[in-house]
Amino acid sequence: MSTGRLETFADGVFAIAATLLILDVHADARGHRLAHSLEHAWPQYAAYAVAFLTIGIIWVNHHACFNQIGRSDRRFLFFNVLFLACVAFIPFPTHLVAEHLRDGGLRAAAVAYGVTLVATALGFALVWFYAATGRRLIRPDADQRVVSGISRSYLPGAPTYGAATLVALWSPVASVVLFAVIAGFYVLESSLFGKA
Amino acid sequence: MSTGRLETFADGVFAIAATLLILDVHADARGHRLAHSLEHAWPQYAAYAVAFLTIGIIWVNHHACFNQIGRSDRRFLFFNVLFLACVAFIPFPTHLVAEHLRDGGLRAAAVAYGVTLVATALGFALVWFYAATGRRLIRPDADQRVVSGISRSYLPGAPTYGAATLVALWSPVASVVLFAVIAGFYVLESSLFGKA
Amino acid sequence: MSTGRLETFADGVFAIAATLLILDVHADARGHRLAHSLEHAWPQYAAYAVAFLTIGIIWVNHHACFNQIGRSDRRFLFFNVLFLACVAFIPFPTHLVAEHLRDGGLRAAAVAYGVTLVATALGFALVWFYAATGRRLIRPDADQRVVSGISRSYLPGAPTYGAATLVALWSPVASVVLFAVIAGFYVLESSLFGKA
Amino acid sequence: MSTGRLETFADGVFAIAATLLILDVHADARGHRLAHSLEHAWPQYAAYAVAFLTIGIIWVNHHACFNQIGRSDRRFLFFNVLFLACVAFIPFPTHLVAEHLRDGGLRAAAVAYGVTLVATALGFALVWFYAATGRRLIRPDADQRVVSGISRSYLPGAPTYGAATLVALWSPVASVVLFAVIAGFYVLESSLFGKA
Numbered sequence: 001m002s003t004g005r006l007e008t009f010a011d012g013v014f015a016i017a018a019t020l021l022i023l024d025v026h027a028d029a030r031g032h033r034l035a036h037s038l039e040h041a042w043p044q045y046a047a048y049a050v051a052f053l054t055i056g057i058i059w060v061n062h063h064a065c066f067n068q069i070g071r072s073d074r075r076f077l078f079f080n081v082l083f084l085a086c087v088a089f090i091p092f093p094t095h096l097v098a099e100h101l102r103d104g105g106l107r108a109a110a111v112a113y114g115v116t117l118v119a120t121a122l123g124f125a126l127v128w129f130y131a132a133t134g135r136r137l138i139r140p141d142a143d144q145r146v147v148s149g150i151s152r153s154y155l156p157g158a159p160t161y162g163a164a165t166l167v168a169l170w171s172p173v174a175s176v177v178l179f180a181v182i183a184g185f186y187v188l189e190s191s192l193f194g195k196a
Numbered sequence: 197m198s199t200g201r202l203e204t205f206a207d208g209v210f211a212i213a214a215t216l217l218i219l220d221v222h223a224d225a226r227g228h229r230l231a232h233s234l235e236h237a238w239p240q241y242a243a244y245a246v247a248f249l250t251i252g253i254i255w256v257n258h259h260a261c262f263n264q265i266g267r268s269d270r271r272f273l274f275f276n277v278l279f280l281a282c283v284a285f286i287p288f289p290t291h292l293v294a295e296h297l298r299d300g301g302l303r304a305a306a307v308a309y310g311v312t313l314v315a316t317a318l319g320f321a322l323v324w325f326y327a328a329t330g331r332r333l334i335r336p337d338a339d340q341r342v343v344s345g346i347s348r349s350y351l352p353g354a355p356t357y358g359a360a361t362l363v364a365l366w367s368p369v370a371s372v373v374l375f376a377v378i379a380g381f382y383v384l385e386s387s388l389f390g391k392a
Numbered sequence: 393m394s395t396g397r398l399e400t401f402a403d404g405v406f407a408i409a410a411t412l413l414i415l416d417v418h419a420d421a422r423g424h425r426l427a428h429s430l431e432h433a434w435p436q437y438a439a440y441a442v443a444f445l446t447i448g449i450i451w452v453n454h455h456a457c458f459n460q461i462g463r464s465d466r467r468f469l470f471f472n473v474l475f476l477a478c479v480a481f482i483p484f485p486t487h488l489v490a491e492h493l494r495d496g497g498l499r500a501a502a503v504a505y506g507v508t509l510v511a512t513a514l515g516f517a518l519v520w521f522y523a524a525t526g527r528r529l530i531r532p533d534a535d536q537r538v539v540s541g542i543s544r545s546y547l548p549g550a551p552t553y554g555a556a557t558l559v560a561l562w563s564p565v566a567s568v569v570l571f572a573v574i575a576g577f578y579v580l581e582s583s584l585f586g587k588a
Numbered sequence: 589m590s591t592g593r594l595e596t597f598a599d600g601v602f603a604i605a606a607t608l609l610i611l612d613v614h615a616d617a618r619g620h621r622l623a624h625s626l627e628h629a630w631p632q633y634a635a636y637a638v639a640f641l642t643i644g645i646i647w648v649n650h651h652a653c654f655n656q657i658g659r660s661d662r663r664f665l666f667f668n669v670l671f672l673a674c675v676a677f678i679p680f681p682t683h684l685v686a687e688h689l690r691d692g693g694l695r696a697a698a699v700a701y702g703v704t705l706v707a708t709a710l711g712f713a714l715v716w717f718y719a720a721t722g723r724r725l726i727r728p729d730a731d732q733r734v735v736s737g738i739s740r741s742y743l744p745g746a747p748t749y750g751a752a753t754l755v756a757l758w759s760p761v762a763s764v765v766l767f768a769v770i771a772g773f774y775v776l777e778s779s780l781f782g783k784a
Contacts, residue, residue, distance in 0.1 A: 005203055005259055007593055012211025015600025019608065019676045020215065027684065034684070034693030038700060049673065056669030060662065063593055074256065078383055081252030085245065088215045096223065096230070105230030112234060187666055201399055201455055208407025216411065270452065274579055277448030281441065284411045292419065292426070301426030308430060397595055397651055404603025412607065466648065470775055473644030477637065480607045488615065488622070497622030504626060 003072045006080060013084045014059040017091060018052050024095040046180070047098035051090060054183050058087060058120065061154075068147055069131050070139030079130055083123030089116050097176060106172035113179060114165025121157035128154055199268045202276060209280045210255040213287060214248050220291040242376070243294035247286060250379050254283060254316065257350075264343055265327050266335030275326055279319030285312050293372060302368035309375060310361025317353035324350055395464045398472060405476045406451040409483060410444050416487040438572070439490035443482060446575050450479060450512065453546075460539055461523050462531030471522055475515030481508055489568060498564035505571060506557025513549035520546055591660045594668060601672045602647040605679060606640050612683040634768070635686035639678060642771050646675060646708065649742075656735055657719050658727030667718055671711030677704055685764060694760035701767060702753025709745035716742055 025044045029037035093116045096109035131137040132147055160182060168175035221240045225233035289312045292305035327333040328343055356378060364371035417436045421429035485508045488501035523529040524539055552574060560567035613632045617625035681704045684697035719725040720735055748770060756763035 005207060005262075008204060008207045008596060009211055009255060011593060011596045012208055012600055013215050015597055016212055016215040016604055017218075018672070019601050019604040020219070022605075022676055022680055023219070023608070023611070025677075025680050029693065031688075031692035034688060035696035038684075038696055048677070052673040052676065053669065056666065056673070059597060060665045060669070063665065064662070066593075074260070077256045077259065078252065081249065081256070084214075085248040085252070088218055088248065089221075089244070092218055092221045096234075100227075100230060104227035105225065108231035108234055201403060201458075204400060204403045205407055205451060208404055209411050212408055212411040213414075216415070219415070270456070273452045273455065274448065277445065277452070280410075281444040281448070284414055284444065285417075285440070288414055288417045292430075296423075296426060300423035301421065304427035304430055397599060397654075400596060401599045401603055401647060404600055405607050408604055408607040409610075412611070415611070466652070469648045469651065470644065473641065473648070476606070477640040477644070480610055480640065481613075481636070484610055484613045488626075492619075492622060496619035497617065500623035500626055 003066060003069055006072055006077060007066055010062060010080060010084060011059075013088055014055060014062070017088045018055040018059075021048050021051050021055075021091050021094065024048070024091065024098065043098045043101040047094050047101075050180050050183050051094040053187060054117075055087065055090060057183065057186050058124065061124070065128050065131070065150060068139060068142045068150065069137050070142070071137045073137070076127070076130060076137060079123075079127050083120070083127050086116065086120035086123045090120065092116075101176070106176070107168055110168035110172045110175045110179075111165060114161055114168060114175065117161040117179070118158050118165060121154075121161055125154055125158065199262060199265055202268055202273060203262055206258060206276060206280060207255075209284055210251060210258070213284045214251045214255075217244050217247050217287050217290065220244070220287065220294065239294045239297040243290050243297075246376050246379050247290040249383060250313075251283060251286060253379065253382050254320065257320070261324050261327070261346060264335060264338045264346065265333050266338070267333045269333070272323070272326060272333060275319075275323050279316070279323050282312065282316040282319045286316065288312075297372070302372070303364055306364035306368045306371040306375075307361060310357055310364060310371065313357040313375070314354050314361060317350075317357055321350055321354065395458060395461055398464055398469060399458055402454060402472060402476060403451075405480055406447060406454070409480045410447040410451075413440050413443050413483050413486065416440070416483065416490065435490045435493040439486050439493075442572050442575050443486040445579060446509075447479065447482060449575065449578050450516065453516070457520050457523070457542060460531060460534045460542065461529050462534070463529045465529070468519070468522060468529060471515075471519050475512070475519050478508065478512040478515045482512065484508075493568070498568070499560055502560035502564045502567045502571075503557060506553055506560060506567065509553040509571070510550050510557060513546075513553055517546055517550065591654060591657055594660055594665060595654055598650060598668060598672060599647075601676055602643060602650070605676045606643045606647075609636050609639050609643075609679050609682065612636070612679065612686065631686045631689040635682050635689075638768050638771050639682040641775060642705075643675065643678060645771065645774050646712065649712070653716050653719070653738060656727060656730045656738065657725050658730070659725045661725070664715070664718060664725060667711075667715050671708070671715050674704065674708040674711045678708065680704075689764070694764070695756055698756035698760045698763040698767075699753060702749055702756060702763065705749040705767070706746050706753060709742075709749055713742055713746065 025041070025048055027034065027037045027041045093109065093113035097106070097113050100106045100109045128150065132151055135142075135144075135147070138147055161179075164175055164178040164182065167178055221237070221244055223230065223233045223237045289305065289309035293302070293309050296302045296305045324346065328347055331338075331340075331343070334343055357375075360371055360374040360378065363374055417433070417440055419426065419429045419433045419436075485501065485505035489498070489505050492498045492501045520542065524543055527534075527536075527539070530539055553571075556567055556570040556574065559570055613629070613636055615622065615625045615629045681697065681701035685694070685701050688694045688697045716738065720739055723730075723732075723735070726735055749767075752763055752766040752770065755766055
């Protein structure tokens, strides 16, 4: 089984999950008060940017993995469905964080966001290590050093997000800052130092 | 006529129907009550997971069928449109079940869910048996044993969901548990024992 | 310029416009009254089915046209964008018809639906006749009889929907029945007698 | 790395962002008052048309660029994600302009729209000039005159939208008219004089 249709389906879910984020950006005000309302809505823009970027990072990584993957099987399709169910869930906790950034619900919102990201990272690891273990679905001509490099680079994902989630129990604000920093760091690191 | 564009369109509908499910997940609460509200919302998460998985299973099966199908005709396109109209309808009864899991509306919601799944299974059978009967649209090089195996595997679909729907008349809760068990069973069976 | 990416974009708009229709299907009721509410909501199901089918028919025809089209140019891309803007508008008047099927707003809703369908048919004609006139974008190996047959088959589209729209001024109900009959007739005619 | 999957993802975001615009078109009225309500809602139709057209123009240009681009790298993927985050944001300020066309919030809405379009134009320039500078990702067989022509044609984008945004501080209505004129001019210019 080739991976073409799996990539089309995955790209659809990524594109929709990212684009749906805009439905959560609101600014309700009448007349001249709109300017004030738009300024006050900055947590929504920040949440939109961080979530779009986060989904974009995951998409770029999915892309990089599938460059090494040449085949697919039924179990691999289901693992991808599980993983994509996590990705498509991201808009919900993102909205919670934006909504509760200035009230007492931020702890619960940050934990919900963190748990979703940990689940997504675990789902990604399931997809990748199923394909990479014993080169089960890897293209015959793929360079083993690249495959091993990808494997190493995914190990810190779930623990990092797990740690940032635990920080929420102590300080929700610090946790949210950490989530944004992780996303920003990843983009900078990949785009400044990434080779392919 | 090749099947490329039909698969792109179908993958789009699958991806959107699955991803739209997140729009039905809500947790409205102010401040510190958010944690309680998020715990109380578990039927929504369960509904999201079961519906995403169910649409994922249907997508995996659609994929498996189209591996055997090499051509398309106008009637086949319309049968796929009918089938996809059923798939895209699934988010609605899913939402009903989640919304009414703890009130007297569960019977009606479970029946609506079951009827939708029966219609989807019938639509799928229409698509497959139109293509497979007399190998009308089957690839010339497809193995007839694989084709017959797929035909056999789709026969129990509609009756199984029909039976689970009838159970709702007697016990809505048992019916909903059955829907989740059918989805879980299918994933386990396919991923543990499925060959391709 | 090849037509590959245009088809991907168009298939995306078709798939999303059709799938978004489900967001307009609602049944709000508490507890045991849900069954009654679900029965009362039948105009929404009918509107969903007619609109999904209508968008499906347009997609099948777009598909049939693009089987004959081999190239694209910048003007053709814009004509397709105009046409797709009409297709993506269809969910709005569809929702109006379902919402007002049993009140005095049906005339305005039916006119809105009809005008949208006339605009869509004109947009489609613009796309097709731009490509087909003088075989501007037609594949070199396309059979001229097939091309001319498609041209003939699109001539009645706009006038038929225009006539059904005018009927709304006299009887909105008759007009809505006509819209459903046109969709049903088209599906039957294509799938029973269509050759490819 | 080939650009196939990047184009699929981008086309998905374009298609969804454009199609989601319809969710902002509303006409709430009971019975016979619907006709009046539909007439009163014309700013929504105009906003839908301008925004769909604007996203369509951007898509056509993205398409034209990628005809010259043959390869992709990780940084290029992220630049595209940033750019697409701007595109997917367009429905929000579009909705604000339509909502506030007849009240004192138009200035803030027009500024929000203009800033979004400036950011989108800058994002587009980032994508294009990263690929075109030193022919970094350009196809080996691409004509340098075409590449330079595209580079020249994108230079006025951000300044034009920036100027139209500044006009909003003096006259919001003039600014909104300018946004529509820019979109209309671009379509006419491209489709009347564009060569490919």
